Amino acid sequence: MKKIIIAFLVFSSLSKVIAQKNITLEDIWLKYAYSSKGVYGWSSMSDGYHYTVHKENKIIKYDYNSNSVQHEWSFKVGDQTLDFDDYRFSSDEKKIMLSTESESIYRHSTLDKNYIYEIEHDRLFELDEGGKQQYATFSPDAKRVAYLKYNNIFIKNIENSQLVQVTTDGLSNHIINGGADWVYEEEFALTRAFEWSPDGKQLMFLRFNETEVPMFEMAMYEGRLYPQDYTFKYPKVGEKNAVVSLHIYQLSSGEINEVVFDTPFEYIPRIGYSPDGKYAYAITMNRLQNQLQFWLIHHDGKPRLLFSEKSDTYIEIQDHFQFSPDGNQLLWTSEIDGYNHIYLIDVATGKQTRITKGNWEVTKVFGMDAKNKLIYYASTEVSPLERHTYAISMDGKKKSRLTPHPGVNNTQFSSNFNYMICNRSQQGVPPIITLCDNKGKELRTLEDNKLLREKLDQTGISRPEFFTCKNRGGEVLNGYIIKPANFDASKKYPVLMYVYGGPGSQQVMDQWGGSNYMWFQMLVQQGYIVACVDNRGTGGRGKSFRDCTYKQLGKLETEDQIDAALFLGSLPYVEKSRIGIFGWSYGGYMSSLCITQGADVFKAAIAVAPVTNWKFYDSIYTERYMGTTESNPDGYDANAPIAFADKLRGNYLLIHGTADDNVHWQNSAEMIRALVKAGKQFDLFLYPDKNHGIYGGNTRHHLFTLMTEFIQKKL
Numbered sequence: 001m002k003k004i005i006i007a008f009l010v011f012s013s014l015s016k017v018i019a020q021k022n023i024t025l026e027d028i029w030l031k032y033a034y035s036s037k038g039v040y041g042w043s044s045m046s047d048g049y050h051y052t053v054h055k056e057n058k059i060i061k062y063d064y065n066s067n068s069v070q071h072e073w074s075f076k077v078g079d080q081t082l083d084f085d086d087y088r089f090s091s092d093e094k095k096i097m098l099s100t101e102s103e104s105i106y107r108h109s110t111l112d113k114n115y116i117y118e119i120e121h122d123r124l125f126e127l128d129e130g131g132k133q134q135y136a137t138f139s140p141d142a143k144r145v146a147y148l149k150y151n152n153i154f155i156k157n158i159e160n161s162q163l164v165q166v167t168t169d170g171l172s173n174h175i176i177n178g179g180a181d182w183v184y185e186e187e188f189a190l191t192r193a194f195e196w197s198p199d200g201k202q203l204m205f206l207r208f209n210e211t212e213v214p215m216f217e218m219a220m221y222e223g224r225l226y227p228q229d230y231t232f233k234y235p236k237v238g239e240k241n242a243v244v245s246l247h248i249y250q251l252s253s254g255e256i257n258e259v260v261f262d263t264p265f266e267y268i269p270r271i272g273y274s275p276d277g278k279y280a281y282a283i284t285m286n287r288l289q290n291q292l293q294f295w296l297i298h299h300d301g302k303p304r305l306l307f308s309e310k311s312d313t314y315i316e317i318q319d320h321f322q323f324s325p326d327g328n329q330l331l332w333t334s335e336i337d338g339y340n341h342i343y344l345i346d347v348a349t350g351k352q353t354r355i356t357k358g359n360w361e362v363t364k365v366f367g368m369d370a371k372n373k374l375i376y377y378a379s380t381e382v383s384p385l386e387r388h389t390y391a392i393s394m395d396g397k398k399k400s401r402l403t404p405h406p407g408v409n410n411t412q413f414s415s416n417f418n419y420m421i422c423n424r425s426q427q428g429v430p431p432i433i434t435l436c437d438n439k440g441k442e443l444r445t446l447e448d449n450k451l452l453r454e455k456l457d458q459t460g461i462s463r464p465e466f467f468t469c470k471n472r473g474g475e476v477l478n479g480y481i482i483k484p485a486n487f488d489a490s491k492k493y494p495v496l497m498y499v500y501g502g503p504g505s506q507q508v509m510d511q512w513g514g515s516n517y518m519w520f521q522m523l524v525q526q527g528y529i530v531a532c533v534d535n536r537g538t539g540g541r542g543k544s545f546r547d548c549t550y551k552q553l554g555k556l557e558t559e560d561q562i563d564a565a566l567f568l569g570s571l572p573y574v575e576k577s578r579i580g581i582f583g584w585s586y587g588g589y590m591s592s593l594c595i596t597q598g599a600d601v602f603k604a605a606i607a608v609a610p611v612t613n614w615k616f617y618d619s620i621y622t623e624r625y626m627g628t629t630e631s632n633p634d635g636y637d638a639n640a641p642i643a644f645a646d647k648l649r650g651n652y653l654l655i656h657g658t659a660d661d662n663v664h665w666q667n668s669a670e671m672i673r674a675l676v677k678a679g680k681q682f683d684l685f686l687y688p689d690k691n692h693g694i695y696g697g698n699t700r701h702h703l704f705t706l707m708t709e710f711i712q713k714k715l
Contacts, residue, residue: 021458023522025708029701034456034518036430036449039421041086046093048416057083059096064419064435067444075117075124082115082124090142094119095158097127097136097145106182106661107692109134109191116145116158127156128163134179135192139200146178146194146203153178153194153205155251166203166249166256173215173233176208181242183235184208186662187620188269188317198277203249206268210242218659221688232661235619237636238629244268246282248301257301263293267620269317276327279347281306289314289624294330296347307350309334313547314624316504320365323347331368331375335543342375344394355396361540363387368394369417376402376413384540385466385478385510389420391438402440408511413438421446425512427480428463430456460485461521466508469533469567471560478508479533479564482524487573494578494715495568496523498532499594501557502586503625504539504546507532519704523711531568535560535590551632553614553625554593554639561590562598569601580604580651580715582707585663585692586611588655589641592671595652596644604651604714606707609663609692612671613640616664645674651714652682653707657690683710 027033041054045061050070052061061071075082075098084098096119099112114127114136127136127145133154136147146155151170156163167177178194185191194205216234219227235241246259246268265284273280280297290311295303309315320333320342330345332352340362342355355375356362366376366389373394378387381401389411392399403409407426414420417438425431430449434442464480471477484493498520500507513520520530534540535557537549549556561581569576581602583591588610595605614622614636615629629636637643652675656668665686675682685706687694694703 021455021460022525023459023461023518025519025522025701025704028515028518028522029704030698032515034452034515036452036512036514037447038423038431039433039446042412042421043087043089044412044414044419045089046091046415048414048418051414051419051421052089054084054087057081059087064414064443067435073117073119075115077115077124084115085110085112088138090138091140092142095138095142097138099136101132103132105134106185108185108189109179112136114145114147128154135194137192137194137196139196140198141200144200146196148177148179151176151179153203153249155203164254166205167207173231174209174211176210176242178205179208180206181208181210181213182232182661183241183618183620184267184269187618187624188267190269193271195272195280197273197280198275201251202280203251204271204273204280205247205249206271207245207247208242209245212240213242214239216661216664218661218664220659230659234661234664237615237617237619237622237626239619241266241287241619246271248280248297259297259301259303261293261295261303262305265293270319274323274327274347275325276323278327283317285315285317287619287623288627289317289620291315292317294332306330306347307345307352309336311335313543313550320362322365322368324368325370331365333362333365338543340543342377342392353396355392355394357396359542360384361542363540366411366413367417372417374417376411376417378409378411380540382406383510384506385508387509389422389440400439402436402438404440406510408509419443426510427466427513428456428461428517429453430512459521459525462487462524466510469564471536471563475536477533477535477560477564479531480508481568482520482530484524484527484529489573491573492575493527493529493573494575495529495531495565495580496520496711496715497561497565497568497579497581498530498587499535499561499581499583499590500585500587501535501538501561501583501590503537503549503553505586506534506539508534509540515700519708523708526712528711528715529568529574531564533561533564535564550625551627551635552639553635554589557590558593558597558639561594562601565594565598565601578603578715580606580711582606582608583610584608588663592641592652592654593639593644595650596641596647599647599649602650604653604711606653606655606710608655608694608703609657609660610641610654610667610671611663612642612667612674615640616667616670642670642674645671645680646678648675648678648680648682651710652680653710653714654682654684655687655694655703655706657687657692657694659689660692662692 044051059073084100085102086099088097096117098115101113103111111132117124134148153166180190180193210233213233217229217231221227249256266287267285270283282295284293292315293308294306297303332343344353360381362379364378374391387408388403410423412421423433430452433447462485464482581591588607591605592607656665
């Protein structure tokens with residue numbers, strides 16, 4: 001009888017565990033059991049009535065109307081099915097470029113082995129058998145492909161296999177032709193730095209002379225007896241940038257001519273052509289990035305200034321601009337009235353007409369439907385916490401909202417703007433991807449993540465609650481809080497705050513949070529409260545809210561996070577002596593400032609890959625927000641975590657990858673030096689040969705196990 005009772009008790013206990021379906025680190029980071037599904041490799045075809053997706057090494061063509069499969073392409077090299085990472089159609093959609101064996105270089109750039117598939121002839125061949133390429137791009141007539149190899153530009157004629165080497169002076173760590181350097185890629189999101197003219201007769205490209213840029217070295221261990229140094233050019237604050245110049249190559253003559261601008265500049269972050277081919281264009285900026293000039297370049301190679309902008313702080317480079325099909329108008333967004341809004345600029349006269357207005361921001365422009373005289377865009381009109389898509393007439397008089405569901409709606413349009421694919425989600429609600437018409441009517445669901453929703457229901461996750469709190473100056477800050485499912489207001493709970501906090505960023509949004517969100521849910525299941533607050537300097541609330549941190553990064557943000565922690569600590573169900581904070585990159589910078597300057601508020605902090613002094617970071621990002629060290633010496637020294645190491649009293653975990661090309665591990669090394677000098681004990685973990693993302697293999701599981709155990713022991 002006793003054995004039966006014991007067996008019953010064991011079974012009953014196990015049943016409760018099974019019913020709870022606790023979230024585990026293995027589920028999140030090894031099995032990826034909570035990863036949402038999407039529609040991958042989606043591309044609208046030129047007719048506007050069909051689209052393609054990348055699925056299981058196939059390209060599948062669908063009909064928008066019926067959702068029926070029109071065609072499937074798979075590819076073989078010998079007897080083996082080709083495993084490809086990306087694909088691109090030529091403009092006539094008779095050829096497909098397939099990128100395979102892709103190797104990441106930096107954040108966006110890759111080195112690829114490219115194949116070309118000719119649909120009519122069912123023929124697959126390698127683009128260049130002499131080594132991998134970068135940025136392979138069809139010419140508009142689909143007869144040629146331009147690409148980079150060994151820092152030089154090559155053009156291959158697909159029809160006769162003739163290969164032309166456009167530039168010859170490319171050299172690693174000295175000259176780059178047609179591709180961006182490290183800092184442009186990271187801070188301007190520019191990788192391919194060449195563009196075909198619409199008629200295919202010209203190739204415009206940037207040339208980066210980075211000879212005078214200081215070299216940065218990283219030791220790569222990789223199991224070697226002797227580490228190998230990886231060297232690359234990295235301009236830090238106040239150091240020399242690459243000298244950038246703009247050139248145009250004429251295919252017929254082989255001539256290369258430099259475009260000479262009338263005024264000095266430091267950066268050329270964008271180049272391109274109007275769709276009718278009337279003009280090439282280029283955007284130039286000064287080093288402080290508070291002056292922007294938009295140039296039209298005529299066929300004679302001479303630039304004409306269309307317009308310029310100035311700011312008392314800085315101008316963020318953006319991709320929200322495009323020419324009308326006839327080339328007579330330029331759609332542009334600007335913050336000149338304090339919020340990012342849409343303007344139409346007459347190309348002949350430079351006259352600007354404002355299209356949108358209000359105390360909200362345009363966050364994306366999808367394009368201009370010239371046929372129906374409409375502009376499609378996304379904005380924060382409903383709330384800074386949400387994103388919705390709108391159509392507005394080109395005179396700005398009529399407007400309609402196309403996304404009725406709450407939350408964050410990410411939209412993509414077909415080439416003729418007849419259809420849109422909407423990816424919508426909310427906090428705690430995984431994405432639903434639907435196909436809609438251009439009025440917002442849902443035609444069908446492409447992915448509902450039903451299995452993930454059911455799994456989340458079984459785990460009993462807690463939906464976040466949005467709240468506001470005030471900082472010491474009375475300004476309202478947005479936040480969210482996640483409480484345990486069995487929350488008891490009579491109990492006291494420890495709190496982990498999550499922070500990023502960098503200029504223009506947003507963490508407090510009504511959208512699905514992915515794997516990090518599930519880690520938060522795991523901590524909540526273990527009895528923690530997780531909270532997040534967007535401090536001053538973050539996005540979605542206008543230029544003044546964002547720019548108030550100009551030349552004093554870290555000061556106001558830290559004040560706001562401390563004030564948010566004090567607010568949370570005042571809640572009757574929060575144990576104010578057990579508040580911790582976690583952040584990565586800029587968030588690691590913030591958590592390091594909070595555990596030092598807010599030593600009497602925070603008990604523990606985790607800083608992953610933190611900046612510890614802005615003097616160690618790159619020129620474009622840092623000088624945009626901080627100015628130079630000569631013009632703003634106090635701003636650099638006043639809010640560097642290494643300057644406050646002696647204030648540390650709580651528990652501090654410092655984590656870095658030794659091959660971080662972005663925020664160099666030098667930052668943590670100097671923080672270690674400062675903490676040791678101050679006699680402070682702390683926890684440290686380094687990931688050999690890992691970059692800023694600290695991932696690959698078992699790495700993320702190890703990292704989050706490390707952080708979880710630190711929280712359990714120290715908070």
